[in-house]
Amino acid sequence: MATRQLTETGSLRHLIRLKGLDRAFITRLLDQAEAYQTPMGEPPARDQVLKGRTVANLFFEPSTRTRASFELAAKRLSADVLNLDVNMSSRIKGESLIDTIYTLQAMQVDIFVVRDAGAGIPDFITANVHPHVSVLNAGESNISHPTQGLLDLLTIRQNKNTLDGLVVTVIGDIAHSRVTRSLSEGLAIMGRNELRLVSPEGLEPDMDLYPGVRFSRDIDAALKGADVIMALRIQRERIKEQSSLLTNPEYLQRYGLTESRVQLAKPDVIVMHPGPMNRDVEIAGAVADGPHSVITQQVNNGLAVRMAVLAAVMESRQS
Amino acid sequence: MATRQLTETGSLRHLIRLKGLDRAFITRLLDQAEAYQTPMGEPPARDQVLKGRTVANLFFEPSTRTRASFELAAKRLSADVLNLDVNMSSRIKGESLIDTIYTLQAMQVDIFVVRDAGAGIPDFITANVHPHVSVLNAGESNISHPTQGLLDLLTIRQNKNTLDGLVVTVIGDIAHSRVTRSLSEGLAIMGRNELRLVSPEGLEPDMDLYPGVRFSRDIDAALKGADVIMALRIQRERIKEQSSLLTNPEYLQRYGLTESRVQLAKPDVIVMHPGPMNRDVEIAGAVADGPHSVITQQVNNGLAVRMAVLAAVMESRQS
Amino acid sequence: MATRQLTETGSLRHLIRLKGLDRAFITRLLDQAEAYQTPMGEPPARDQVLKGRTVANLFFEPSTRTRASFELAAKRLSADVLNLDVNMSSRIKGESLIDTIYTLQAMQVDIFVVRDAGAGIPDFITANVHPHVSVLNAGESNISHPTQGLLDLLTIRQNKNTLDGLVVTVIGDIAHSRVTRSLSEGLAIMGRNELRLVSPEGLEPDMDLYPGVRFSRDIDAALKGADVIMALRIQRERIKEQSSLLTNPEYLQRYGLTESRVQLAKPDVIVMHPGPMNRDVEIAGAVADGPHSVITQQVNNGLAVRMAVLAAVMESRQS
Numbered sequence A, B, C: 001m002a003t004r005q006l007t008e009t010g011s012l013r014h015l016i017r018l019k020g021l022d023r024a025f026i027t028r029l030l031d032q033a034e035a036y037q038t039p040m041g042e043p044p045a046r047d048q049v050l051k052g053r054t055v056a057n058l059f060f061e062p063s064t065r066t067r068a069s070f071e072l073a074a075k076r077l078s079a080d081v082l083n084l085d086v087n088m089s090s091r092i093k094g095e096s097l098i099d100t101i102y103t104l105q106a107m108q109v110d111i112f113v114v115r116d117a118g119a120g121i122p123d124f125i126t127a128n129v130h131p132h133v134s135v136l137n138a139g140e141s142n143i144s145h146p147t148q149g150l151l152d153l154l155t156i157r158q159n160k161n162t163l164d165g166l167v168v169t170v171i172g173d174i175a176h177s178r179v180t181r182s183l184s185e186g187l188a189i190m191g192r193n194e195l196r197l198v199s200p201e202g203l204e205p206d207m208d209l210y211p212g213v214r215f216s217r218d219i220d221a222a223l224k225g226a227d228v229i230m231a232l233r234i235q236r237e238r239i240k241e242q243s244s245l246l247t248n249p250e251y252l253q254r255y256g257l258t259e260s261r262v263q264l265a266k267p268d269v270i271v272m273h274p275g276p277m278n279r280d281v282e283i284a285g286a287v288a289d290g291p292h293s294v295i296t297q298q299v300n301n302g303l304a305v306r307m308a309v310l311a312a313v314m315e316s317r318q319s
Helices: A023-035 A065-076 A097-106 A121-126 A146-160 A178-190 A219-223 A251-255 A295-318 B023-035 B065-076 B097-106 B121-126 B146-160 B178-190 B219-223 B251-255 B295-318 C023-035 C065-076 C097-106 C121-126 C146-160 C178-190 C219-223 C251-255 C295-318
Strands: A054-059 A080-085 A111-116 A134-140 A167-171 A194-198 A214-216 A228-231 A270-272 B054-059 B080-085 B111-116 B134-140 B167-171 B194-198 B214-216 B228-231 B270-272 C054-059 C080-085 C111-116 C134-140 C167-171 C194-198 C214-216 C228-231 C270-272
Touching (some): A023 A178, A023 A295, A054 A065, A065 A111, A065 A295, A065 C080, A097 A121, A097 B295, A134 A146, A146 A228, A146 A295, A167 A178, A167 A219, A178 A228, A194 A219, A214 A219, A295 C097, B023 B146, B023 B178, B023 B295, B054 B065, B065 B080, B080 C065, B111 B121, B134 B146, B134 B295, B146 B270, B146 B295, B167 B219, C065 C111, C065 C295, C097 C121, C111 C295, C134 C146, C134 C295, C146 C295, C167 C178, C167 C219, C178 C194, C194 C219
Parallel strands (some): A054 A111, A167 A194, A194 A214, B054 B111, B111 B134, B167 B194, B167 B228, B228 B270, C054 C080, C054 C111, C167 C228, C228 C270
């Protein structure tokens, strides 16, 4: 029951996953995102494309950065924004998700931005909304985080001038990583790239989800020749059995991204992290702040990508 | 110490209860609400009438739908909106309600939208604000919820083309229902309607509050010939002694609105619910989603009614 | 490592403390604040000076009034406002403060409004932001609250027509009072004023922080001849050892500002309180609502002062 994301004329109605979009479509989204960027210190780009429209941020998981990014993206496109911290209100009264959606839809909300720890929630919502409503997945279980995937692609493209023929190494808590899933989908669409996954014991992914991708336990080998390194956050809040490993000060040395490990990659490697970071756990502070790091560029790209996606779904309604 | 709701020239200064308003006045409010409605899928109506004005949502009880409805109503009228979750801040510092009101008034808040579990809070506030400040009751104990009453009247009028000569049956947790109180006041003002109340044991209303209204325990008899059915939410959070009844799966069969019970009413009966619903407790999911249901229309009307009320109190200041 | 608050051309880049600003500069800020005031009942002043800019309210301590005041100030200057209740989200994921700042900065936030119980947090942030970002201190431990200081100066000036040669008596919980610190700095800059501090046992200040200021335990003597009285809130949430004193009904009589104590001051004395008040604890309700009270004027001035400060830091970027 995967959602049909495009309209019959090929414009974006929902964004639930990158899989199913084609290279030309993603390229246009990334181009539009770049068109929304301005140099740091100058006023951010603004557009009237969502003027009079309403965007509802339905965050069933706590989030500062993604919620803030979508909120500012919508406001800079002139939308009215409704923030709903759903834990705090409806759910204590026992209302079902679908009735919350029906209610907001009846208030003429145009776009739902949804984050939920449950798998399938965004697809469930898209299957139940009116034809004029769009749903954007802002993080779904360990399954999908498509705007993160797009911002990662944009960051790589800006630094490597290509999205083809690259070696991309992801290290860390891959088992819980929707970020890796979306990046993997995006890289496969955009070119012939080599994705390498490395994780500590207990945090390895189900490799059936990553056809054609190499898994390794040897972090040093996996970093050799990498064009891009993505270090992942240890998601303590999702790990039920807390292994002693995860709070061990040795973690960084054994599994984290240290300065000496960065040296194993290509000289012009870029270092990414989806944030929020546990400094000196999965990534050394010196790496996060070092010359290879493009972590704040990712954040800036995230806002631009979300503006591009919001604008795209609004355009799909006018066609 | 009931609040004087109208100015000397007959325009709306505060909205605390429907009682005391007359038929012509409510008709004008409902007409204005309809003027603010647009077809689903089209952009919502917008107006500049609150431009530069400030609306403060003071919700001392958690609420998603009513708060969101007032917030969007105010934004679509171009107001600045301040959301205050008062539990989280002032109250922990021991500030009295009246000082919170004085403070916000000194920040030039124009309209307070107040929800509180305590009886008399809205009247207390209206007795203490400056002549240029308006107070809207967004839910007061089990006493009053006037914008809900207006949206219910509008929904009935749109479906029955009249607010006179109707049989309206309310079933469920009437003891805790400010919704029923406001509907009762509204129906009495608008015409000669027959209101019937039915509730399970332990949830019956104080009938002194409903002069001339019939109470019954026989749900099937009370539904016979109804033009309108309103099913009420079991307000678990307000019920101190949790009777086993309330979580019993038999509740729907014994006291809830099932498809077969709907058949007892008139063929063109409409089914309403103020939300949030406990599906398959007080109302069958199939009824909520069925052909008689006007529940999402209520939500849409709620936003329009709140725009009309906000616009009306702002106009009262200019006269 | 005190922050450099002014740019090389003398305009305001950050506002962390009043100390270091000069009389002419503060006078201009107060004048600008007054220019933003309108009579009660008329629409508040509006300005386009922050149009397209983003203000982030980073409140690590709960606050209704200061957060609301900054939020409305920013909105009335046409800014986009992002409210971040940081306890609720980032911190549970273990992100460091500096990464939260880097993240928001990468989203092109222009101005951070920061409140934190920790000492040195605002200076730490100013030391780490880009040249185009400004930081406003909205309350720092028991150290500084500069916009409160400015609003208190403005309130005194409006009532006394001078900020020189005044006797100002502060009574109450001075140990925890950033309000007193900022007022002390402001009074010293603006003229030759006499500041007198009085507090109950256990709540006295470290007088090394108040050079040249007189501390007393004799509240009646300290009030004699006062032009201005500031009563402070007992900050129960900051007091670790709850002495029986603080909840004692005798507190008001022994240490609070009663009507008879107000009589000891000059006949035209003004009574101030930074709020939120514990009525009939540190201040009698009759004093708070009495003819000498300028407490709601303080609130109104607070909003105007914050507009002036926001406008000033934005101007500093254009020069």
